[in-house]
Every structure is written in structure tokens, then in C-alpha cells.
Amino acid sequence: MTNKHLYKLENESIYILREVAAQFKKPVLLFSGGKDSIVMARLAQKAFYPSKIPFSFMHIDTGHNFPETIAFRDEIVKKLDVNLIVRYVQDSIDENKVQEEAGKYASRNALQTVTLLDAIEEFGFDVCIGGARRDEEKSRAKERIFSVRDDFGQWDYKNQRPEPFQMLNGKIQFGENVRAFPISNWTEEDIWTYILQENLDLPTVYFAHQRKLVKRDGALIAHSDFLNIVESDEIEEQSVRFRTVGDMTCTAAFLSTADTVEKVLKENMASKHSERGARIDDKRSESALEDRKKGGYF
Amino acid sequence: MELVRISTAGSVDDGKSTLIGRLLHDNNALTKEQETLVLQKTKEKGWDDLDLSVITDGLVAEREQGITIDVAHIYFSTDTHKFIIADSPGHIEYTRNMVTGASTAETSIILVDARKGLLEQSFRHFFISILLKLDSVIFCVNKMDLVDYDEDRFLKIAIEIKNMVSDLGEKIPFKILPVSSLKGDNVVVKSKKMKWYTGPTLNEILHDSNSKKSVKQPFRFDVQQVYHAQNKDFVDFRGFAGRVVSGTISTGDRVRTFPSGNESVVTEIRRYTDVLNEASADDSVVLSLADEIDISRGSTICLADSSATKEQKELSATVVWLDEKPALQGSKLIFKVGARESLSKIQSINYTIDPASPKNHLTSSQIELNDISNVDLKLSKPIFMDSYSENKKNGVFLLVDPQSNATVGVGFAD
Numbered sequence: 001m002t003n004k005h006l007y008k009l010e011n012e013s014i015y016i017l018r019e020v021a022a023q024f025k026k027p028v029l030l031f032s033g034g035k036d037s038i039v040m041a042r043l044a045q046k047a048f049y050p051s052k053i054p055f056s057f058m059h060i061d062t063g064h065n066f067p068e069t070i071a072f073r074d075e076i077v078k079k080l081d082v083n084l085i086v087r088y089v090q091d092s093i094d095e096n097k098v099q100e101e102a103g104k105y106a107s108r109n110a111l112q113t114v115t116l117l118d119a120i121e122e123f124g125f126d127v128c129i130g131g132a133r134r135d136e137e138k139s140r141a142k143e144r145i146f147s148v149r150d151d152f153g154q155w156d157y158k159n160q161r162p163e164p165f166q167m168l169n170g171k172i173q174f175g176e177n178v179r180a181f182p183i184s185n186w187t188e189e190d191i192w193t194y195i196l197q198e199n200l201d202l203p204t205v206y207f208a209h210q211r212k213l214v215k216r217d218g219a220l221i222a223h224s225d226f227l228n229i230v231e232s233d234e235i236e237e238q239s240v241r242f243r244t245v246g247d248m249t250c251t252a253a254f255l256s257t258a259d260t261v262e263k264v265l266k267e268n269m270a271s272k273h274s275e276r277g278a279r280i281d282d283k284r285s286e287s288a289l290e291d292r293k294k295g296g297y298f
Numbered sequence: 299m300e301l302v303r304i305s306t307a308g309s310v311d312d313g314k315s316t317l318i319g320r321l322l323h324d325n326n327a328l329t330k331e332q333e334t335l336v337l338q339k340t341k342e343k344g345w346d347d348l349d350l351s352v353i354t355d356g357l358v359a360e361r362e363q364g365i366t367i368d369v370a371h372i373y374f375s376t377d378t379h380k381f382i383i384a385d386s387p388g389h390i391e392y393t394r395n396m397v398t399g400a401s402t403a404e405t406s407i408i409l410v411d412a413r414k415g416l417l418e419q420s421f422r423h424f425f426i427s428i429l430l431k432l433d434s435v436i437f438c439v440n441k442m443d444l445v446d447y448d449e450d451r452f453l454k455i456a457i458e459i460k461n462m463v464s465d466l467g468e469k470i471p472f473k474i475l476p477v478s479s480l481k482g483d484n485v486v487v488k489s490k491k492m493k494w495y496t497g498p499t500l501n502e503i504l505h506d507s508n509s510k511k512s513v514k515q516p517f518r519f520d521v522q523q524v525y526h527a528q529n530k531d532f533v534d535f536r537g538f539a540g541r542v543v544s545g546t547i548s549t550g551d552r553v554r555t556f557p558s559g560n561e562s563v564v565t566e567i568r569r570y571t572d573v574l575n576e577a578s579a580d581d582s583v584v585l586s587l588a589d590e591i592d593i594s595r596g597s598t599i600c601l602a603d604s605s606a607t608k609e610q611k612e613l614s615a616t617v618v619w620l621d622e623k624p625a626l627q628g629s630k631l632i633f634k635v636g637a638r639e640s641l642s643k644i645q646s647i648n649y650t651i652d653p654a655s656p657k658n659h660l661t662s663s664q665i666e667l668n669d670i671s672n673v674d675l676k677l678s679k680p681i682f683m684d685s686y687s688e689n690k691k692n693g694v695f696l697l698v699d700p701q702s703n704a705t706v707g708v709g710f711a712d
Contacts, residue, residue, distance in 0.1 A: 014582035018522040046570040050527035134371040141370040161705045164401035171703035274329035
């Protein structure tokens with residue numbers, strides 16, 4: 001392999017994935033079909049080969065995802081021959097466990113937590129493997145590789161286990177749960193460089209395409225039935241791509257003509273904006289993500 | 299691209315977060331969102347200079363209290379290097395987080411306030427850098443703007459630092475430089491106010507560091523899992539998945555395994571679909587051997603040479619205590635080296651080290667949070683490991699409380 005730096009990161013992630021598989025009874029990999037989870041899937045393949053990936057994948061589907069991503073998710077799971085569990089935020093709403101947000105900024109992003117915690121309990125997962133990266137956001141930068149959560153899924157940042165020399169302690173009490181982050185030390189640039197190196201397929205929304213958009217507060221949001229459109233919103237069509245793919249209601253598009261991985265990589269690096277800058281949910285307050293994390297969100 | 303891991307440490311208010319913010323800002327590595335935040339916070343506070351500390355303090359409590367509580371990892375790259383900075387808290391009660399942050403670093407930056415000189419924390423930070431066997435230490439004498447960029451003040455602190463280094467009697471490469479993170483002097487841009495300093499800037503020093511791989515160490519491989527595969531491509535495949543802890547292994551090498559002591563020959567080194575000729579320190583691979591010998595998670599594979607002889611049931615070690623509940627003589631703890639695990643008991647607490655004068659050994663009946671103590675440990679089953687001074691990667695262990703499951707100590711085998 002030519003890229004020394006990626007080789008180091010890959011070594012570390014494989015080591016972490018193997019520790020997860022060895023230290024826990026019932027792991028699950030959270031898989032959305034987004035770029036980070038696609039990289040995670042490749043790393044899992046590499047970590048366990050020639051054995052099979054020893055855990056299921058799970059997606060907490062808000063019902064507001066890009067249809068392209070969902071189609072891609074199903075396709076890749078079939079290719080990898082892994083079991084995919086899907087749990088729906090809509091079900092939690094129907095069961096009156098959570099309430100749909102109102103108003104023009106309504107999003108289902110925060111509602112996912114309830115569905116996730118319920119699914120963890122339903123299947124008895126003792127560890128959820130996630131593709132969160134420390135470079136994404138300030139509170140993420142504080143995460144350990146093994147993040148212990150209590151019965152309620154809460155993150156106690158003052159009580160994090162030290163991980164000197166990357167020695168990982170996954171011992172937990174019954175009812176506790178761990179979030180494991182094998183790509184903690186990867187940056188957005190590393191992810192794209194790796195996608196290029198490994199020749200990984202991505203959902204089409206990551207590349208430039210013509211799309212109907214809603215212009216709101218200076219951001220471009222995909223036009224969809226899920227969005228509460230108000231009078232001040234402007235509707236237009238442009239060539240755009242998405243740098244991060246969450247719910248259609250809270251992910252902003254970038255004007256772009258980059259239609260290959262190489263071009264995306266080049267364009268991202270030239271941009272001074274951060275990836276998370278396109279997450280409208282994080283802009284609710286400076287600590288929006290930290291607050292969600294404390295409550296059990298990823 | 300060279301990947302360099304750095305850790306930063308300083309006492310409260312030494313300006314550590316500002317230094318990192320400055321490093322990113324002057325390397326043109328801030329995102330638009332971070333730039334906006336800096337401008338907004340600076341305005342709110344009514345400062346004349348940019349408040350660059352807001353980039354790293356990630357938690358609400360940190361911003362409220364103006365201190366760093368937990369290690370933050372910051373990533374930035376320049377044309378030639380990628381940096382991972384572990385920004386560790388300075389306050390004594392967070393020493394455990396500093397150990398975590400610095401343990402994977404190659405270089406540590408220790409900040410010293412030009413007005414105050416060395417503090418108890420500075421001795422502690424330096425001692426931990428030595429204990430963790432970092433490749434080098436950089437002392438940034440910060441806040442030079444508050445002492446009128448005075449050369450004599452800097453030289454006086456430099457002497458204090460040199461005395462501290464020579465008192466420890468350890469040979470570690472170190473550099474001392476005067477900076478002002480707030481104003482930007484000597485961080486990335488050479489200071490115009492301190493023409494008397496002709497050495498490199500912090501940025502130049504960091505770009506000069508190279509990570510070293512410990513290939514000259516003896517080969518040690520920690521088995522994480524055993525893989526069996528039986529499919530169209532593999533018939534009766536049996537391989538040992540793990541990470542090379544130290545040294546190098548090639549196909550055809552004769553190996554000895556622990557705890558059994560059995561020997562065999564490496565027939566294949568695999569990484570995914572690639573079959574490799576050799577693997578070295580830090581590589582995650584799958585090894586296959588010629589003979590069906592007893593190997594499972596927690597086994598160690600070594601070269602069958604004279605160095606791979608000892609399994610230990612009793613050892614002396616230096617331990618940094620990370621938990622609020624103190625350790626006592628007789629405390630029973632889970633001992634963990636990589637995938638190897640055993641129960642252990644503290645037989646005796648030999649002495650506790652005062653980082654401010656490390657040669658001065660204190661006697662104590664218990665090991666409290668942030669104490670650095672030498673202990674004798676007894677294990678319930680023999681474990682193969684090296685002494686930390688001979689083989690850093692294979693001489694370090696964790697101590698876990700069997701009741702709370704908390705990681706309560708990190709140890710370095712004598």
C-alpha cells in the first residue's frame with residue numbers, strides 16, 4: 001500500500017474492531033449507508049477475513065433519509081452477506097414514545113435516540129459500533145474509543161475510562177452498554193482518500209447531480225415531502241452534492257460539479273468549510289450535539 | 299505524509315488551548331465555522347486579541363469554567379505532515395487524562411507561564427513524559443508578551459528547566475523556546491519582538507519530528523482472536539488475528555508461543571486478501587502456523603530466540619493510579635496486557651514518587667488518585683511480558699477494578 005498514513009489508521013481500526021468482537025457478547029454495527037459507515041464495513045471485512053463479519057448491521061431509519069442512500073444500503077448489505085436490522089422512528093412515533101417536532105425546522109434527528117435505545121434493549125446488544133470521528137465536532141473530540149453508557153444510554157464525560165496506549169477496557173455491568181468508535185482518529189480527508197484507494201462505491205447523493213432545492217437561511221436543503229415549507233423559502237434547481245448525508249430535512253447541499261471521488265476530494269480540501277457545517281441540527285446551539293450525546297445519541 | 303502525534307500539557311491558565319488555536323490559525327487550518335466562532339466569542343468577551351481557546355474546549359462545562367476537563371483530539375495537516383494533537387487537561391485532578399493523552403504521542407509540548415516559571419504541575423508533566431518514554435519534549439515558555447518579551451526572564455526559566463531535566467538524570471531530547479500564543483510570537487511566525495531568540499519556531503520543531511517504529515525490538519504478537527474458515531477459497535483455514543506489538547516477523551520464521559511454550563513455524567502472514575512476506579510493529583495481520591498447537595485469545599507469539607523466555611507470576615512495577623478509590627496492600631485487581639488477562643494482588647506498596655524530586659521516595663500505605671508508586675504484584679496465572687525499559691509496548695499494563703470495571707491504574711513493569 002502506498003499511503004503510509006492510511007495504513008497506520010487502518011491498522012488501528014482493525015485492532016479496535018477485533019477487540020470489540022472479542023470483548024463483547026453481542027455487538028452490532030450501526031450502518032446508515034453513508035460514507036463513514038461504508039468505510040466501516042470495508043474495515044470490518046478486512047479485520048475478520050477470511051472469517052465472516054461476526055455481527056449484524058443495524059440502521060435506525062428516521063423515514064426521512066434520501067431514498068438513494070436506503071437503496072444503496074440494501075445493496076451493499078446483500079453484497080457483504082451480513083444481516084441488516086432496521087428499526088423505524090415512525091414506529092416510535094406511532095407508539096407515542098416520541099413526538100414529531102413542529103415548525104419549519106422540524107427534524108427527526110433527535111428522535112432517533114429513543115428508537116436506538118429501544119432496539120439495543122430489544123436485541124440485547126452490549127456494544128454498538130459507530131463511525132463517528134473526533135474531527136467532526138468539538139464534543140466528539142472528547143470521546144474515548146470505548147465509550148461506556150449507563151442503563152439510559154447517557155454519556156458521562158467526567159467519568160470516561162482512560163485508554164493509555166490504546167489499551168481498551170470493555171468490561172461492563174449488566175444493563176450498561178458501550179459505543180465503540182474504530183475510526184475515531186480518521187479525518188474527513190482520510191475517509192475520502194480511503195474511498196479512492198479502496199475503490200468503494202457510494203450513494204449517488206455524494207456526487208454532483210441536478211436537484212430541486214429549498215433555499216432557507218442561506219442554506220440549500222433538498223426538496224422533499226418531509227420538509228415543512230414556509231412562504232419565505234425559495235425553491236430552485238441546481239447542480240449540487242451532499243458532503244454529509246443525514247436526514248433530508250437537516251442536511252445542506254453544496255453547489256458543485258464534482259462527479260468523481262477525485263474531484264470531491266479536491267473540492268472538499270479547497271473548501272474552508274467543515275463537514276458538520278452542513279448539519280443544520282448542530283446549529284441549534286453551540287452544544288447541540290453534546291446535549292444529544294448526553295441523552296444517548298451517537 | 300508523515301503522521302505525527304503530539305500531546306500538550308500545562309497548568310490551568312497556561313494558555314494551552316490558545317496555543318493550539320494559534321497553531322491551527324497561523325497554519326491556515328481553521329474552518330470557516332471555527333473562524334466565525336472565534337470572531338463571535340472574541341467580540342462577546344470584548345478582547346483586543348483573538349480568543350483562540352474556543353476551538354478546543356469542547357464541552358459546555360469547559361467553556362463555562364474556562365478549563366480543559368478531558369482530552370480533546372485535534373487534527374490538522376500541512377503540506378507535508380498530518381498532526382494529531384491530544385490536548386490534555388492541566389489540572390492535577392485530571393492527571394489521569396494526561397497519561398491517556400500523552401501515551402500515544404511521540405512528542406509532548408509542556409507550557410510554562412513566563413510570569414510564574416515552573417510549577418508543581420510542570421514537574422509532574424515532565425515526569426510523565428519521561429515515564430511514557432516520549433521521543434522528545436518541547437517546553438514553550440508562554441505569555442512572553444506579559445513579561446515585555448524579556449530575554450532575562452526567559453533565560454532564568456530556561457535554567458530552571460535545564461535543572462529539572464538534569465535532576466532526573468534521564469536522557470531525553472528537549473527544546474525550550476519563548477512564545478506568545480495570544481499574540482502569535484514564535485508559534486508559526488517568527489517573533490519580531492524577540493529578535494534575541496534565533497532558534498526555530500514551534501511549528502518548525504514539530505515539522506522536524508519523525509515517528510519511529512520499534513522494529514529493532516524483539517518480535518511480540520498479541521493474539522486477539524482465532525479465525526477458522528471453511529469455504530470455497532479456504533479449506534480448514536486456522537489463523538491468529540492480532541497486532542504486532544513490537545519487532546518484525548517473516549514467513550518461515552520459527553516462533554515460540556506462550557503460555558504453552560510450544561514452537562512452530564510461520565506459514566502465512568495475511569492481511570485481508572493480501573499475503574505478505576513480513577509484518578512489523580503496529581501491523582494488524584493474521585498469522586498461520588505449521589503445527590496445530592494450543593493458541594487462543596491472550597496467547598503471545600514470539601520469535602523462538604533467547605529473549606522469549608520469561609513468563610512472570612510476580613513482578614515489580616511503577617503504577618499511575620487513575621481512580622478516586624485508593625489502592626491498598628492486598629487490593630485485588632484485573633491485570634491486563636493487550637489481550638492477556640489475569641487476576642492480580644498488590645503484595646506491597648514499595649514507595650511513592652514525588653514528581654518534583656523523583657529521587658525522593660515517600661513511604662505510603664495506600665496509592666491515591668494521581669499517585670505514581672512502585673508496587674509488587676502477584677498474578678493468578680503467569681503472563682508473558684517484557685520489562686518496560688526494554689520493550690515499551692510489551693511492558694505496559696492496565697489495572698481494572700473487578701467490581702466497578704473501571705480502569706483504575708496503568709502500570710510499567712520493572
